[in-house]
Amino acid sequence: MTVDDARPWGYTWRSSQRFIIATATTSLFSECFLFGFVVPILPYMLETRLALDPSQTQNLTTTLLTLYGAVSLVSAPFIAHFADKTPSRKGPLLLALAACASGTVLVACAPAVWVLMAGQILQSLASASVWIVAFATLVDNVDERSKGKVTATAMSFVSMGIFAGPMVSGFLLQLLGYWPAWSAALLLLALDFLARLLMIETPSPRERQPPAAEQAQEQAQERAPLLPEPEHEADDPNPAPAPPRGFYKIMLTNPQILASLFNTLALSMIIAAFDTTLPLHVRDAFGWGSLPVGLIFFGLQIPTIALGPAVGLLRDRIGLRYPTTLACAAMAPLLWLLALPGAHGVPTDQTGKGIYIAALAGIGLCMAFTRGAGTFQMMAVVHVLEREDPNLFGPYGGNSRLSGLSELPFNIGMMVGPLLSGSFSEFLGYYWSCVVLAVVAGAVAGTSWVYLTAEGVQVREVEGEV
Template sequence: MGNPKHRPVGYRWRSSKLFIIGTMCIALYAETFLYGFIVPMLGYMFQTRLHRDPSETQWFTSAILAVHGYVSALSGPIIGHFADKSPDRKTPLVLSLVVCVIGTVMIAWCSSLTVLFAGRILQGIAGTVVWIVGLASIAATVSPDRIGTTMGVAMSFVNAGTISGPMASGLLLEWSGYWATWSIPLVVLVIDIALRLIMIEKTDTDQAPSTPPLEETTTLLRETPHQPAAEKNFWKTMLRDSRVIVALAVQVTTVSLSSSFSATLPLHVQKTFGWGTAVVGLQFTYLAVPGLLFSPLVGWIRDRIGVRYPTVVAFIFLSMSLWLLGVPGNDHFPWAGASNRGPAVYTAAIIFYGIVRPFSSGVAPLELTSVVNEYHKKQPGIFGPRGGLSRVFSMIEIAAASGLTVGPIISGFLVETVNYTTMAWTLSK
């Protein structure tokens, strides 16, 4: 162990499990906050700042959201590989913040489509680091019997970011103007930066390089013969496991559905019900608040009965809520017209979807962490001395990125070529 006399000030609480998990939760909050922050503003940005024709807004909205997914899918495996090779997880987290700040400034400046999309690409890279390294840090910090509950708490922060991002921009853009609105992401980033710099991984100071602990030395010596084959066969081993494939498929589906809302909801409710950006922001609040409240409970349930049955039931109810979302404003359902009950029915369907969503999301982190732990029990060191957790979560990030890409493209295409009802009913199947 490192000499306590040479430890940094506040080492005990700065390296505690609670502080590390809390820092990662704030990092996840900041990432989802920034992802959704621009959604209510996109119409204004494309039409007022970039002077694009209003008919192009839906296409550009889908594209700016989908590019985040493309970037995550491409950068995920690379980030996961190098994160597992990195001597600590703090360094990539801090570096990602620099990239995120630059990307956010470029998006706010938004002098051209090129600058806007370049800024979104940088945000996507930074966000991918947070999801991979942040969730890997959480999984490595807690015991297996509490990972469901802990991930549930983390998902509450994710939902909080999902809520507050669109809500803050939607309200402030209407009340305070464009540049005042962008002051909020800066505050979020400053808090995130401070926490990541303060955090200390125990491996930063607990291990003396010249005289490593006996237990660690023994483990590394024992694992050395396995490392070359394990590193080479990580992806092949994991992708041959049916539990991994099913969990990743669930991840793609749930993220696709969620990202479809971001791509289509603002323009649909503005066109159908005449709602402004403030009410659009509230709809995202209704969508995400239940997840904020129920995610820890869902994690607790999963720790005790598993993920299979809650997930199956959740998908049945998700299908019902998506069908209901396609009804308001459709001429074939006069009882839910735009001028009578339509707004109330649409809002009720959004709330219903938000309640059910926590039971279907967050499956992949639990299942894949469980799978990789089982492999390690059978063959210690099979995925290298750091356990391969960063690569595990890069797989999850690739699945999520696929959802972020597919969701906006499919939903946007269906809305433009057919109508919103067809889009909602197609997704319900």
């Protein structure tokens, strides 16, 4: 029997880097899709299925979504820690998917509020696991040359999931009914499960080599003489490598990592602030209803979806500093411009509407160049550290903990952003709320210039030839 005969069906494409990356990206898409999927259905569930008073809908909706984010925030570091202790990504992916499907069914069938909350908790735990393990799978299988392209493309699919989830559920609920709407979520989970079953993991470079301690010990034994010699510990040319150090201690004392976390936190706060303040402002200022608001949010996502691969290629070629810094610096005055209609004598007529739409278009374009920048820099730092010391974060690396760490500031920003922007808008007005966001964008531009120094492939190649 030949080696090819012993391999399972479709081994070549099932174990290919492209298929594994596509499977991980699909998982990221499905996690974001399911997060927003329930939002348009919640009022129907609470008021029709559970027969609650409509006056409780807003409060319960806020409670359920906050609970989802809080559970994900608390559980992510623990999930990432244990995920890095396992040599395989496929098993945890399948387990997370099973938990996600169970949580989805529990939410859809909930006969009481407490069951709905239990389903949200299970779904949140499963979604955090999906994100962490899927992102770690992505990082495991991306090489240095295509790091920017792959991560930016993945962020495009994440943006598509965030937008498509509520759009699909609202559309199906209105046209086909409650259970046909949930069938779309279950179908996506089934396809995701099938892709993960088909995926065949290939050993990473880390797994192909023996651990550093064993390798040093084997080399020392091969060179040892037949008769023992007196020990000279100080002259040992092959000392045993140091034990793995604490991942979070190393990360949180690195200024580039701290700047990356701030970048992710600040930009997620800006995104969440739009969700909180924009619908009410455009209704009061311009008289726009739900359809124009939906088109606005769609327009904000289009540049990220359309330009994701191109932005990734740009990062791979020239590095991270210039695109991120320039985009954040441009976003600051655009956020201020967004607040002008209705303030300082600027009218809210066609001129004001034109200014507002132009500012939004510019902000959407800037977001395409800033989204995922913090994660890109963190990946670069971890790759450099593990290249210098492969045993630094343990035998299976630290990619799962990297994923959990990158998700942490995003979740905090999505929770804190609405609170801060809503408070500023209520007590100081929409103008000063946008001014605060502009200051935050300017601060991100400054830290990006100083600390987001991940270089492009061409720069590294030139330096290597010198």
